[in-house]
Amino acid sequence: MKSFTVLTGLAAPMDRANVDTDLIIPKQFLKSIKRSGFGPNLFDELRYMDEGQPGQDCSTRPLNPDFPLNQARYQGASILLARENFGCGSSREHAPWALEDYGFRCVIAPSYADIFYNNCFKNGVLPIVLDAALVDSLFSQMYDQEGYQLTVDLAKQTVITPAGEEYRFEVDAFRKHCLLNGLDDIGLTLESADAIRRYEEGWREQSPWLFDVIK
Amino acid sequence: MSGKTLYDKLWHSHLVEQRDDGSALIYIDRQLIHEVTSPQAFEGLRIAGRQPWRRDANLAVPDHNVPTEARERSGGVAAIVDPVSRLQVQTLDDNCQDFDIVEIEINDVRQGIVHVVGPEQGATLPGMTVVCGDSHTSTHGALGALAHGIGTSEVEHALATQCLVQMKMKNLLVRIDGELARGVSAKDVALAVIGKIGTAGGTGYAIEFGGEVIRNMSMEGRMTMCNMSIEAGARMGMVAVDDTTLEYVRGRPFAPSGELWDQAVAAWSDLHSDADAVFDRIVELRGEDIKPQVSWGTSPEMVLPVDGILPDPEAMENESQRTAARRALEYMGLRAGMAITDIKPDRVFIGSCTNSRIEDLRAAAEVVRGKHVAPSIKQALVVPGSGKVKQQAEAEGLDKVFLEAGMEWREPGCSMCLAMNADKLGAGEHCASTSNRNFEGRQGFGGRTHLVSPAMAAAAAVAGHFVDVRDW
Numbered sequence: 130m131k132s133f134t135v136l137t138g139l140a141a142p143m144d145r146a147n148v149d150t151d152l153i154i155p156k157q158f159l160k161s162i163k164r165s166g167f168g169p170n171l172f173d174e175l176r177y178m179d180e181g182q183p184g185q186d187c188s189t190r191p192l193n194p195d196f197p198l199n200q201a202r203y204q205g206a207s208i209l210l211a212r213e214n215f216g217c218g219s220s221r222e223h224a225p226w227a228l229e230d231y232g233f234r235c236v237i238a239p240s241y242a243d244i245f246y247n248n249c250f251k252n253g254v255l256p257i258v259l260d261a262a263l264v265d266s267l268f269s270q271m272y273d274q275e276g277y278q279l280t281v282d283l284a285k286q287t288v289i290t291p292a293g294e295e296y297r298f299e300v301d302a303f304r305k306h307c308l309l310n311g312l313d314d315i316g317l318t319l320e321s322a323d324a325i326r327r328y329e330e331g332w333r334e335q336s337p338w339l340f341d342v343i344k
Numbered sequence: 345m346s347g348k349t350l351y352d353k354l355w356h357s358h359l360v361e362q363r364d365d366g367s368a369l370i371y372i373d374r375q376l377i378h379e380v381t382s383p384q385a386f387e388g389l390r391i392a393g394r395q396p397w398r399r400d401a402n403l404a405v406p407d408h409n410v411p412t413e414a415r416e417r418s419g420g421v422a423a424i425v426d427p428v429s430r431l432q433v434q435t436l437d438d439n440c441q442d443f444d445i446v447e448i449e450i451n452d453v454r455q456g457i458v459h460v461v462g463p464e465q466g467a468t469l470p471g472m473t474v475v476c477g478d479s480h481t482s483t484h485g486a487l488g489a490l491a492h493g494i495g496t497s498e499v500e501h502a503l504a505t506q507c508l509v510q511m512k513m514k515n516l517l518v519r520i521d522g523e524l525a526r527g528v529s530a531k532d533v534a535l536a537v538i539g540k541i542g543t544a545g546g547t548g549y550a551i552e553f554g555g556e557v558i559r560n561m562s563m564e565g566r567m568t569m570c571n572m573s574i575e576a577g578a579r580m581g582m583v584a585v586d587d588t589t590l591e592y593v594r595g596r597p598f599a600p601s602g603e604l605w606d607q608a609v610a611a612w613s614d615l616h617s618d619a620d621a622v623f624d625r626i627v628e629l630r631g632e633d634i635k636p637q638v639s640w641g642t643s644p645e646m647v648l649p650v651d652g653i654l655p656d657p658e659a660m661e662n663e664s665q666r667t668a669a670r671r672a673l674e675y676m677g678l679r680a681g682m683a684i685t686d687i688k689p690d691r692v693f694i695g696s697c698t699n700s701r702i703e704d705l706r707a708a709a710e711v712v713r714g715k716h717v718a719p720s721i722k723q724a725l726v727v728p729g730s731g732k733v734k735q736q737a738e739a740e741g742l743d744k745v746f747l748e749a750g751m752e753w754r755e756p757g758c759s760m761c762l763a764m765n766a767d768k769l770g771a772g773e774h775c776a777s778t779s780n781r782n783f784e785g786r787q788g789f790g791g792r793t794h795l796v797s798p799a800m801a802a803a804a805a806v807a808g809h810f811v812d813v814r815d816w
């Protein structure tokens with residue numbers, strides 16, 4: 130996993146509440162057996178005027194000119210400003226894969242759906258929760274100011290605006306540690322292999338019907 | 345000290361390691377696997393040179409991509425017409441073979457939607473932790489299990505370590521007392537709960553469903569309730585174990601029997617919240633207040649009783665609600681002030697892990713028996729949740745009832761719930777659907793979904809518009 134330390138980047142808007150993972154990456158793209166290449170289909174239904182198909186060359190598809198990510202001022206954005214309950218619905222990890230593949234390393238929103246929030250951390254994408262009123266003011270500043278860049282410092286847990294205002298955000302210590310260091314979760318858990326084995330032996334004794342049944 | 349909730353008990357019995365930062369290592373008893381969210385997880389294992397920690401903890405079944413038309417289906421994986429779908433199902437077969445994981449293959453009579461198959465086979469049991477790379481894993485909580493959806497990285501993590509790193513959720517009790525009117529089903533209760541608390545109302549919580557209505561509910565109904573907890577924002581929903589649970593589990597292929605059964609039943613007797621357990625939040629509904637529900641918008645919380653009138657966005661409280669409602673009405677091609685009963689579906693879909701169990705099919709068949717689908721309906725699909733449900737339905741003659749009414753009787757799978765196979769809505773088409781999500785494009789590009797119960801879907805198929813099944 131890519132580590133995340135300090136990111137300074139252009140912000141782009143996804144200005145609606147309850148954006149679900151179907152909207153982030155529609156289901157026809159879930160047929161891929163790969164983990165990369167979802168970027169061109171991020172927000173597919175909003176971004177293009179036609180219905181996207183997996184494996185298609187997106188460079189020739191008709192773009193929706195009203196969709197912010199298609200506008201010149203947001204090209205190269207790496208921070209997505211979003212509204213409440215971002216990432217609700219399906220648990221597909223393809224959603225953070227698509228965000229990351231497109232170039233977004235950070236999302237800032239008032240709230241997220243639980244599974245999506247968790248999936249972001251596994252893929253080097255930092256989901257930041259800020260107060261709704263604050264997110265609202267970031268949106269206005271961004272709309273007012275072309276080339277609006279934010280700096281996100283994970284170690285200090287701050288978002289810094291171009292005017293130099295600093296806002297603190299919360300993040301669990303464990304997730305922060307993994308993201309800062311780009312650590313592989315599985316490797317970390319396997320350091321507890323003895324504890325897992327001990328637990329498993331006890332559990333097997335207590336609940337033998339849960340073991341060796343499906344084979 | 346106060347007592348424990350069911351969730352607390354399940355959590356503590358699976359706690360391998362509590363860490364200082366609040367996270368915990370939780371042991372996973374069962375992982376269900378399907379073709380869409382697993383290929384990248386197996387690939388990850390391969391790249392890292394890892395093997396599954398415990399093979400017998402996993403059970404795989406393809407469901408999302410499988411064709412439901414008998415002719416295409418009969419040829420097995422090789423006959424799947426869409427090459428991308430075929431590759432995904434084939435990849436699941438290959439991965440299960442390579443990693444020695446038991447798979448119920450496409451034309452096994454036990455095949456079906458993973459959340460129907462798990463409980464039906466006794467592969468998911470009370471007191472277990474159950475995960476699957478699918479948000480509707482919450483369904484299995486109906487058995488008194490701790491069950492929730494995970495992303496693909498976690499699928500790989502659970503395969504490799506038999507554990508997940510988790511943060512404990514808060515406890516939410518949704519208590520529904522009283523009695524349901526005839527024609528009002530678990531689906532209506534679930535939609536009414538979401539209508540009340542909103543699609544983010546359960547975020548950060550584990551929901552326990554309780555109260556008289558839930559206690560009187562069948563296991564099928566409880567599964568429908570738990571299935572929809574994710575639509576209320578909660579990763580997991582659960583119901584205490586009682587005699588209904590035990591009756592359901594007894595004799596299932598992977599369930600314990602003989603002496604082990606007695607031992608298990610004794611262990612499961614504690615799987616309920618203690619009388620003095622403290623919940624962080626309690627939401628209460630009365631059964632008799634719940635009417636059949638129909639969703640009108642593009643989020644499950646945009647739902648109304650069948651006698652409702654579509655809301656006026658301009659009359660809503662805040663700008664974000666107004667924008668959402670305006671957008672939803674526009675997408676759905678509907679107007680404020682319209683009656684729900686004026687909405688005319690073009691297609692009807694009875695199926696999905698929410699409502700494709702035998703009881704759902706019985707309820708739908710009862711409504712259409714001896715009647716015929718309205719001429720304005722382009723298609724009415726009935727898709728059983730598993731091969732076993734299909735067999736049972738056919739033994740009861742339900743397939744004939746549907747066919748005589750002009751409906752299609754299909755092979756089991758996810759089908760038009762998310763339209764990853766050939767079953768989808770055309771742009772602009774309205775669908776009376778027993779599935780769980782009415783998001784934009786969910787059932788096909790430009791498709792317009794109305795979430796309803798099986799009886800409501802069947803009645804709409806006959807009437808050509810939504811009607812109140814309580815008057816049926």
Ligand code: SF4
Nearest residue numbers: 480696697758761762
């Ligand atoms: S039936 Fe629908 S919701 Fe259920 S697992 Fe299949 S696609 Fe997901």
